Amino acid sequence: LTYGKIKEKDKPFYIRLHSSCVTSETLRGSDCDCVQQLEGAIKIISEKKHGILFYLLQEGRGAGYVGKARDRMLVQASCDQISTFEAYYLMGLKKDHRHYENIPQICDLLGIGNAQFILLTNNPDKIKAMDDLKLQVIQIEQLEFESSPFNSAYLASKQSSGHLLRSASHSTLRGKSAPEPVPLFKPCIVPNAQRFIYCASYYLPMKPINDEILLTDQQFYEMFKYRSIDYYINMPNSCVLSYQVLRNNRFLIKVDVDNLRKHEEQCRNDPVCELLTTPYWFKIHVYYDIISTREFIVLTHGTVGMSHYPIVRLQMESLFNRFPLRHATMRDRFKQSVQHIIRYGVGMILLLADDGRGAGFGAYALDRMLLERGEVSNSDAARKKICVDHDANDYDGSIALLKNHCPQGKIQLIMNKPSSILKKKECIDALAQHRFEIKKWLFLQQEEF
Template identity: 90%
Template sequence: MTDMININTKCDPNDTDEIKNLHGKTVIRPLRGTTLYIAECNVDTRFGDFHAYVFQDLIGKHYIMALTYGKVKDKEKPFYIRLHSSCVTSETLRGSDCDCVQQLEGAMKIISEKKHGILFYLLQEGRGAGYVGKSRDRMLVQASYDQISTFEAYTVMGLKKDHRHYENIPQICDLLGIGNAKFILLTNNPDKIQAMNDLKLEVISTEPLEFESSPFNAAYLASKQASGHLLRSASHSTLRGKSAPEPVPLFKPTIVPNAQRFIYCASYYLPMKPINDEILLTDKQFYEMFKHRPIDYYINMPNACILHYQALRNNRFLIKIDVNNLQKHEEHCRNDPVCELLTTPYWFKIHVYYDIISTREFIILTHGTVSMSHYPIVRLQMESLFNRFPLRHATHRDRLKQSVQLIVRYGVGIILLLADDGRGAGFGAYAVDRMLLERGEVPHSDAARKTICVDHDANDYDGTIALLQHHCPQKKIQLIMNTSSSILKKKACINALADYKFEVKKWLFLQQEEL
């Protein structure tokens, strides 16, 4: 069990004055360098109870989390730590073209097993270049059919191979009262070891974080090894990489004609992990795979590799596999085409926009081709940074999975990622909300939001729906909502759809409300 540190006692008198609120409770927010303490709360994960300390850099404005496990006050034994950079595509959107989510969950598992450590979660997407840089990197790599690496793409774009910095880490350690502690660093990257040494943090040893590669990240891992990462398996991988399902054209960033605050920066294909072991095939893939042995052969095997299948609209098939049995079958029949089902993703196309007003990226995923003959299924998916972790209960992640299932089965859909936590108020507001609730200072979230002084729903629906119009010009959709009551709760969203003259032809609900 993690102990809660009274972080208010960790600041110098010179940093801030002690201020009392109306109830006489201490409300100081300690500051070290450019790192401001914001809030703290518990995080219930599959690997046990972590405690999250949330900070914000006053120059870059980005948030940093320190997820602690065990007695942080105990500085006598070394801390197992991980410096982890965010990856929205693998941690939120189920992408399988990198190893980031495996490293995140693997590090948390080790820290929980050692019962003493910290995972520092830094919002430094794309090795610090931001998601615009990362998305254009992926577009370049896919357009070249993987003939250039991610690091070569960065060079083409005039970027360094790594723009990350870790100056906040010693400041956070100081705020937590562990600035003089010893650390065991979980990493494959020598640059992180050097960074820790440069910041005068004592790293007594390192432990690797390496996981089995896939056909989608084999080239990426090989490029990491070539750049100096200490990876053993990448050099002798026998996997053949899998390319995007269609050619990816290159284009220069361009304005969105009817919403000129947005710059359309990149588009590329994301291989998304299938849900519930249901694999999607086109009719061409289906007949090619089963032209020598019919699918019933695999269904009727003593240890069935395929449990059942169904035909879907637009000449597609959804196949339910038994992963364990298919993996055993692959050991004996590696060249059997059916083994390809183990590494067949859902292909979604990612579109990345930069907003010159909010200075944030907007992410839209499309599946299939929108046309006048059918109405795309649309989901406005709220993001939660905490849901990027292996939570015991991950509501946002579960809703995304349900939405993906509906879209894949139907064949045409659009997911718009609302990337600000706290219903658009931002991660800082969400973290303070959680802290106030856990401490019993407010009875419910609505009361917390009044205390914080933010709206019930602060999402930028006008900007989001303007981008939806860019991908769905016929303006006739099927809209996914959490429940039927969400129609009343999401007035701002419904009003924005009406303002842009969208017609909701059908409402789809992820959960039925009790009568």
């Protein structure tokens, strides 16, 4: 991503070498600082009006998402007694598998190979890599943000490994662990879908949506044991705006974050301040497909039982929606789906991580270019021109994985709108083939026929 007049080489470029992180940038995870660094770098570059973000598809420090997921599983199983770097060592990996040889090549293509750069990073390895590649880095600017109870141990381990972080070792935050013990297991074949290897499972602390915090009945009564929730609602500067009781004795509490932070400054030990750091807990399950060599991600929330039908969403991703755009359709749909699942109490999201409706980011980019040039009138025409199906997602494989988490086969299915049922024929056919019974349709937006 470039900002400003790239051909103007008389002043240095602010640049960020950023590695992708699907958990924080797509799934709203708060157990790292990746999305903060991404958005922070974009903010600095836009303010300076002259810079480049190199977005590198090097998940898990270049080891891939399977490696990263097993790292997270090992760390959580140890209750943060081992670090992310120690987990990589236990798996026989280097602490960092990333490479940056294509950066000078891209700079040459942009005509700025001999320009000067201000590098936005905390990572000494990136500084060394730029030096080794003979790129002129004249200054380093750090990207450091407030830690949370879920990434404090992670940031401390980064600091111990040499990252230029000032606050990690001085944090007074108490780390928070997963809601249940995380068992370790060896990768194994999925019995009813043997093209898939079940590689890892761990808990993801997800940032709440619209400042609505979810509590169990035990958490609720413990938090408001000494002062009722009405006390915080009726304060002059209300910390709590409202609350509602959900299925299975759960509570959804709407908070005013600014007022709650001010209250925390005055009454740090008040249990209600815990609402600031209470996430939605989803469990991530990671699979490797030995046929397509792709990774599949399933998020689950709650326990599937015979007395209720889990809410299911097949969530497509757009790479651009990882950036802080004004309009991020896929991200908004993901948030709506999470809200449905949180309110109901049981559900799962299967991430279709290939951009361009399964055809990849290249297909999406060509589609977009043809539309913006005016060579075609719509996306369907663009896809015909580039010889790509309207929807290239692997629904058969995806639904087979879904069956692994919902063996009774009775679900509530989230779709974008009623007409999506007709447009997503391949998806509906795959559900029928795997004997799923859709007990209820849930639509993220309504429309008139």
